[in-house]
Structures are given as structure tokens and as C-alpha cells.
Amino acid sequence: MEMSEYNQQQIEAFMMVRQYLQGLSRSRVGQTKRRIRNYLRFRADVAGFQALHFSEVCTHKCFTNQTSACCGREGIATFFADVVINVLLSSEGEIDAVLQALFTDRGGFKCVYLTEAGCVWRLKPIVCEMFLCRHAKETVLNANHVLRTRWENLRTRERRYTWPSRPVLFDELEELFIRLGYDSPLMYLHHSPGLLRVKERYRKFP
Ligand code: SF4
Numbered sequence: 001m002e003m004s005e006y007n008q009q010q011i012e013a014f015m016m017v018r019q020y021l022q023g024l025s026r027s028r029v030g031q032t033k034r035r036i037r038n039y040l041r042f043r044a045d046v047a048g049f050q051a052l053h054f055s056e057v058c059t060h061k062c063f064t065n066q067t068s069a070c071c072g073r074e075g076i077a078t079f080f081a082d083v084v085i086n087v088l089l090s091s092e093g094e095i096d097a098v099l100q101a102l103f104t105d106r107g108g109f110k111c112v113y114l115t116e117a118g119c120v121w122r123l124k125p126i127v128c129e130m131f132l133c134r135h136a137k138e139t140v141l142n143a144n145h146v147l148r149t150r151w152e153n154l155r156t157r158e159r160r161y162t163w164p165s166r167p168v169l170f171d172e173l174e175e176l177f178i179r180l181g182y183d184s185p186l187m188y189l190h191h192s193p194g195l196l197r198v199k200e201r202y203r204k205f206p
């Protein structure tokens with residue numbers, strides 16, 4: 001079976017990031033890890049919120065029936081920064097497992113990263129973390145305005161890392177690689193026309 005463009009791009013990004021990080025000194029790796037610390041705190045808060053308030057509805061609606069709308073094939077955009085952060089947090093074996101999933105993909109309806117043991121990413125992409133289907137939102141958030149406000153606050157925090165209407169971590173991590181001559185279609189903050197317009201507006205009206 002011929003490899004899809006999606007898988008090809010993911011493989012290239014993972015290999016590029018792995019190669020770059022392997023060439024860094026221990027102190028530079030430590031520095032980069034410190035740079036993502038606040039982001040990881042944010043991710044832990046989202047994961048905690050999801051576990052506390054959504055596990056019941058997700059278990060009931062999807063996991064017991066195996067009908068989840070989450071984790072569909074090529075249904076998510078992975079940002080280049082997602083890859084960088086995941087590689088930073090992963091062991092060599094975990095990165096090998098990600099590459100193995102991509103190289104041995106046999107097609108089907110499910111996300112290439114979904115294995116028997118769950119998602120093969122150490123820290124799944126931000127789009128996956130923030131995804132809630134309509135049913136989940138209606139069941140949990142529409143019925144409780146306190147939870148809805150807390151969820152909106154988490155969404156606002158997400159934008160501080162990903163939405164380039166100001167300098168953000170996801171842009172900075174792409175920039176780091178671009179300065180060294182790397183490029184990837186997953187660098188949406190440097191290639192997506194919509195996001196480039198957002199950056200341009202910020203540059204003109206900071
Ligand atoms: S968010 Fe929606 S689709 Fe995803 S597991 Fe929960 S109920 Fe299912």
C-alpha cells in the first residue's frame with residue numbers, strides 16, 4: 001500500500017525533530033524543556049478537567065460501543081510544535097513506536113496513531129486534547145454554566161500558546177527549526193494563509 005501524504009509529512013517531521021534534538025547538548029535540551037513548562041501545566045489542567053467531567057459521558061457514548069467520533073482517520077491537524085513537544089517528552093522507544101505506527105499503517109477509518117493501547121503519542125496533539133463533540137458539549141457544558149465558563153477559560157489559555165495574535169510558543173518552536181534551515185508543511189504558523197494574516201495584523205497593530 002502506498003504511503004499517504006499525511007503519513008509521509010508526519011514521518012518527516014518526527015525524524016527531523018528527533019535528529020535535531022539528538023544533536024543538542026544536554027543543557028540546550030533542558031533549556032527547551034523549561035520553555036514548555038507552562039504549556040505542560042496548561043495541558044495537565046485540560047486533561048484533569050476532561051477526566052473529571054467528560055469521562056462518564058465519553059465512556060457511555062463511545063468507549064463501550066466503540067463508536068467514537070474522536071480519533072478518525074486523518075481527522076486532525078498536528079502542529080509542528082506538537083511534534084517537537086512530544087519528541088522532547090518521549091523516550092527513544094516511544095518515538096520508534098510512533099514511527100512504526102506510521103510506517104506500518106494499513107489504512108482503515110481510525111487515526112494512524114490509535115493502537116490497541118490507545119494513542120501512541122506521549123502527549124497527544126493539542127487539537128485532540130481540545131476536541132469535544134457536540135454530544136459531549138451539550139450533555140456536560142450546556143447543563144452547567146460554571147463548567148462552561150471553565151472550559152472557555154481553558155480555550156482562552158490554549159490560544160496563548162497557539163494563536164499568533166501575539167508571540168506564542170507554537171510559533172517560536174517553528175521559528176527555532178526554520179532558522180536552522182528546516183521546513184515542514186506542519187509548520188502552520190508559518191505556512192497557513194489564515195494564520196499568516198493573523199500574524200501580519202499583530203505586526204501592524206501590536
Ligand atoms: S468527545 Fe464525543 S466523540 Fe469523543 S469520546 Fe467523548 S462522547 Fe465520544
Ligand code: SF4
Pocket residue numbers: 070071072076111112113114115118119120121124125128
Ligand atoms: S493523535 Fe491520538 S488522540 Fe489524536 S486522533 Fe490520533 S489517536 Fe486520537
